[in-house]
Amino acid sequence: xxKTIRIPVNHTVIDWAINYGEKSYEELIQxxxxxxxxxxxxxxxxxTLKQLQNFSNDTRIPFYYFxxxxxxxxxxxxxxxxxxxxxxxxxSRKLIDTINNMKSRQAWMKDYINEEKVNNQFKxxxxxxxxxxxxxxxxxVANLLDYxxxxxxxxxxxxxxKIIRQKISSLGIMVMKNGVVGFNNYRxxxxxxxxxxxxxxxxxxxxxxNKNDSQKAQIFSLVHEFIHILxxxxxxxxxxxxxxxLELTKKKERWINSVTINTLLPKEDVLKYINKDNPxxxxxxxxxxxxxxxxxxxxxxxxxxxYKNIDYIINxxxxxxxxxxxxxxxxxxxxxxxxxxxxxxxxxxxxANAVINSEKSGQTPIGSAASMLGVSVxxxxxxxxxxxxxx
Numbered sequence: 001x002x003k004t005i006r007i008p009v010n011h012t013v014i015d016w017a018i019n020y021g022e023k024s025y026e027e028l029i030q031x032x033x034x035x036x037x038x039x040x041x042x043x044x045x046x047x048t049l050k051q052l053q054n055f056s057n058d059t060r061i062p063f064y065y066f067x068x069x070x071x072x073x074x075x076x077x078x079x080x081x082x083x084x085x086x087x088x089x090x091x092s093r094k095l096i097d098t099i100n101n102m103k104s105r106q107a108w109m110k111d112y113i114n115e116e117k118v119n120n121q122f123k124x125x126x127x128x129x130x131x132x133x134x135x136x137x138x139x140x141v142a143n144l145l146d147y148x149x150x151x152x153x154x155x156x157x158x159x160x161x162k163i164i165r166q167k168i169s170s171l172g173i174m175v176m177k178n179g180v181v182g183f184n185n186y187r188x189x190x191x192x193x194x195x196x197x198x199x200x201x202x203x204x205x206x207x208x209x210n211k212n213d214s215q216k217a218q219i220f221s222l223v224h225e226f227i228h229i230l231x232x233x234x235x236x237x238x239x240x241x242x243x244x245x246l247e248l249t250k251k252k253e254r255w256i257n258s259v260t261i262n263t264l265l266p267k268e269d270v271l272k273y274i275n276k277d278n279p280x281x282x283x284x285x286x287x288x289x290x291x292x293x294x295x296x297x298x299x300x301x302x303x304x305x306x307y308k309n310i311d312y313i314i315n316x317x318x319x320x321x322x323x324x325x326x327x328x329x330x331x332x333x334x335x336x337x338x339x340x341x342x343x344x345x346x347x348x349x350x351x352a353n354a355v356i357n358s359e360k361s362g363q364t365p366i367g368s369a370a371s372m373l374g375v376s377v378x379x380x381x382x383x384x385x386x387x388x389x390x391x
Contacts, residue, residue: 011038021059060093110204127230138262157215174348179211196221198228
């Protein structure tokens with residue numbers, strides 16, 4: 001008869017896991033005898049190995065944490081890079097796991113580049129600095145992205161994002177994009193917690209975009225994080241691109257916000273679309289042509305001082321935008337995206353190509369390669385065929 005293994009757990013560690021984990025106490029108490037675990041009267045009151053493994057999975061707290069007598073001390077120093085200075089806010093396990101996943105991919109890519117290249121330094125470190133003017137910085141960013149050609153082609157928002165993403169990737173910056181943690185569709189990322197983040201590195205800088213944001217907001221976030229990389233400053237973007245600079249508390253963040261909006265909305269070209277008698281028409285036209293949200297566009301026009309008493313127009317833009325986003329979200333919830341297209345869209349093309357090359361050369365096991373690309377071993381070969389358009 002197999003002996004049941006039970007593991008005593010310090011009650012403070014259990015409390016910590018409940019407070020910092022992914023599920024609430026109300027959800028967990030229905031499934032586990034938490035009070036008995038915390039105050040065992042006899043040996044059988046402690047959780048079994050299987051129960052503790054399930055509890056670890058439900059809370060998303062690493063299993064080995066429960067084997068310690070002290071509360072875990074996690075290094076969540078990345079919280080200090082939030083756009084809004086709210087370092088007291090506890091990061092979710094989803095954000096923690098996503099950042100750790102991206103850091104591991106960044107570390108792998110850095111090792112790969114170091115092995116493959118002699119000149120391995122990222123060439124755009126400190127490409128822009130805070131001591132230059134906003135207009136100068138915006139022009140430098142726009143030139144790097146060749147952005148004028150992009151918006152003049154009248155692409156869709158989705159195509160515009162892809163073009164900018166490909167350009168940034170070609171400059172040596174990985175761009176990852178996902179709406180869930182890894183490939184777990186039950187762990188959806190919350191745009192209210194973060195919209196994007198940038199991980200600076202001298203060899204393999206990385207940008208992550210939260211796919212659950214609107215397409216126009218993703219474009220803004222991508223350029224915003226690109227600027228952070230060019231400055232050499234990591235960041236977690238956790239505010240809407242629709243905030244005015246007056247609502248941002250950090251001086252440097254206001255500067256980066258201004259550079260972003262001036263990159264996406266070059267004043268000389270924007271003025272061509274102004275109808276002084278009809279601000280709503282102007283906002284709709286500019287938003288469509290330059291791929292910026294109605295709110296961001298209306299705030300920008302207010303800052304330019306083109307229209308007087310534009311606050312009511314900003315409220316109109318907010319309502320219209322919220323309605324459009326709600327309709328879009330409802331459509332997306334009803335649709336089922338193609339698995340391989342989704343998997344390919346989540347990873348940076350350069351990164352995927354490097355992983356595939358490393359696997360084919362025998363340097364990386366297929367299981368590790370599949371995991372880094374967010375697919376199973378069974379799906380890996382088909383992913384590679386789709387990635388290279390071989391079918």
